[in-house]
Amino acid sequence: MSTYILALDQGTTSSRAALVDKSGSIRHMAQYEITQYYPEAGWVEHDPMELIATLNQAIQDCLEQANIDAAEIAAIGITNQRETTILWDKETGQPLGRAIVWQSRQSQSICTELKANGHEPLFRDHTGLLLDPYFSGTKVKWLLDHHEGAREKARQGKIMFGTVDTWIIWHLTNGQQHITDRSNASRTLMYNIHTHAWDDELLRLLDVPAQMLPAIRGNADLIGSVQKHPLLIDGTPITGIAGDQQAALFGQACFQSGMAKNTYGTGCFLLMNTGSTAVASQHGLLTSVGWELSGQITYVLEGSIFIAGSAVQWLRDGLKIIQSAEDTNEAAASLPSSEGVYVVPAFVGLGAPYWESEVRGAIFGLTRGSERNHLIRGVLESIAYQTRDVLTAMEADAGITLHTLRVDGGATANPFLMQFQSDILHVPVQRAAQHETTVLGAAYFAGLGAGFWKDRDELAQYWQSSQDYHPQMDDQRRQSLYEGWKRAVHAAMSF
Ligand SMILES: Nc1ncnc2c1ncn2[C@@H]1O[C@H](COP(=O)(O)OP(=O)(O)O)[C@@H](O)[C@H]1O
Numbered sequence: 001m002s003t004y005i006l007a008l009d010q011g012t013t014s015s016r017a018a019l020v021d022k023s024g025s026i027r028h029m030a031q032y033e034i035t036q037y038y039p040e041a042g043w044v045e046h047d048p049m050e051l052i053a054t055l056n057q058a059i060q061d062c063l064e065q066a067n068i069d070a071a072e073i074a075a076i077g078i079t080n081q082r083e084t085t086i087l088w089d090k091e092t093g094q095p096l097g098r099a100i101v102w103q104s105r106q107s108q109s110i111c112t113e114l115k116a117n118g119h120e121p122l123f124r125d126h127t128g129l130l131l132d133p134y135f136s137g138t139k140v141k142w143l144l145d146h147h148e149g150a151r152e153k154a155r156q157g158k159i160m161f162g163t164v165d166t167w168i169i170w171h172l173t174n175g176q177q178h179i180t181d182r183s184n185a186s187r188t189l190m191y192n193i194h195t196h197a198w199d200d201e202l203l204r205l206l207d208v209p210a211q212m213l214p215a216i217r218g219n220a221d222l223i224g225s226v227q228k229h230p231l232l233i234d235g236t237p238i239t240g241i242a243g244d245q246q247a248a249l250f251g252q253a254c255f256q257s258g259m260a261k262n263t264y265g266t267g268c269f270l271l272m273n274t275g276s277t278a279v280a281s282q283h284g285l286l287t288s289v290g291w292e293l294s295g296q297i298t299y300v301l302e303g304s305i306f307i308a309g310s311a312v313q314w315l316r317d318g319l320k321i322i323q324s325a326e327d328t329n330e331a332a333a334s335l336p337s338s339e340g341v342y343v344v345p346a347f348v349g350l351g352a353p354y355w356e357s358e359v360r361g362a363i364f365g366l367t368r369g370s371e372r373n374h375l376i377r378g379v380l381e382s383i384a385y386q387t388r389d390v391l392t393a394m395e396a397d398a399g400i401t402l403h404t405l406r407v408d409g410g411a412t413a414n415p416f417l418m419q420f421q422s423d424i425l426h427v428p429v430q431r432a433a434q435h436e437t438t439v440l441g442a443a444y445f446a447g448l449g450a451g452f453w454k455d456r457d458e459l460a461q462y463w464q465s466s467q468d469y470h471p472q473m474d475d476q477r478r479q480s481l482y483e484g485w486k487r488a489v490h491a492a493m494s495f
């Protein structure tokens, strides 16, 4: 009997596998950390083989915990860190070096040159993105430029490109399927969000051969089936894929236009469902595909914040002023305010809505009385302020006012941060009862594709809030705190 959907989430810091049952609950989950490589300043890389090995370990643990046979898996759903770029040899399956991670800046000079040649408006119009090293396109070009003969081999169809979803599917299907989905494709800088195909004009500018690109599918399509996998049964269907932020939006049941979620992990990713309209941002946000279901495209507006929870990790591992991320709650709450201290955590530049890749982090407002807790509080507040920057831009772009923000991700475990977030936005914040909304979203896509669940209405019933935070701060204080943040950001940018 098929009792579970197996959902795989290959993220920036870890690989997870989860078994989700008919009631939409995660029954078992396992997680393995992956190694981060920093070969040069601003570069971040992963070992593609380790991504697969850790996923397999997680699958094995999950099956053991559940004490089930792999035959009980009805279908598989995949979600992944987006934009991260892998090239591999079609014959041997060997990757060309490491995966270039979304945070990595090694293709900055390619972006600068394309911008200098006036190409940014074209990229922006066709892809909904910007010329920033964040996205896959310039990473692919960089890899082809740095591996001798790779471009020619790619032209001959011997080298393949994939984001992490594509790489996982290649492995699950024993090299039978070279496929991505629209949500991942729409983060590559090579996909046209209006024609819904790879864009030849952009491929020419990037000098990327079309032969190396995967086929594109809808999010709950039958993508392929498992072949010769050490843990899974041959023929198990793969019926869902989505980039992790779109999967989290889906897992949060934000199915209606105007609904939004924010995920507080390594970075923060605020996504709003804009329905069938691709809203072109005038305020530094990105337009991407949320999902395609039954041939219907849903678009999203996205604000990508590069540093959020990773600034908390910096307090722990860099400054060593906390033992664990949880310590930040008590430290911040012990003060009546940050007393004018602002931390701008622009460690890898600033993403939305500023897109300033050269700016670096700064601390403002220190006095002789400033101490550890001010810094900790400043870091947590910076997460909330950056979210307000993005939400303000989003409301202006979409022409709507948000009534509630659904939240998920590791840092939502911090009550101080969640209350401050609600205060600074002046919007209620609802923490999802199922915290693992990303993996859940992948399961939902796969389950819809496999007929495990009937429709989105059924899934919407499973959503619950575990905690609601309501705004308590008076308008004047909110305004003056936020104005201080804006001054701090602009001072950092002009440094
Ligand atoms: N109680 C907490 N307060 C603040 N930040 C936290 C807390 N718990 C975890 N975090 C932060 O959340 C992040 C982990 O969240 P997670 O959703 O697992 O991220 P990712 O999916 O990006 O790996 C870490 O950067 C960590 O510093």
Ligand SMILES: O=P(O)(O)OC[C@H](O)CO
Residues within 6 Å of the ligand: 010, 011, 012, 013, 080, 081, 082, 083, 102, 243, 244, 245, 265, 266, 267, 304
């Ligand atoms: O793996 P996460 O959760 O840090 O998400 C990474 C994003 O997909 C990058 O765009």
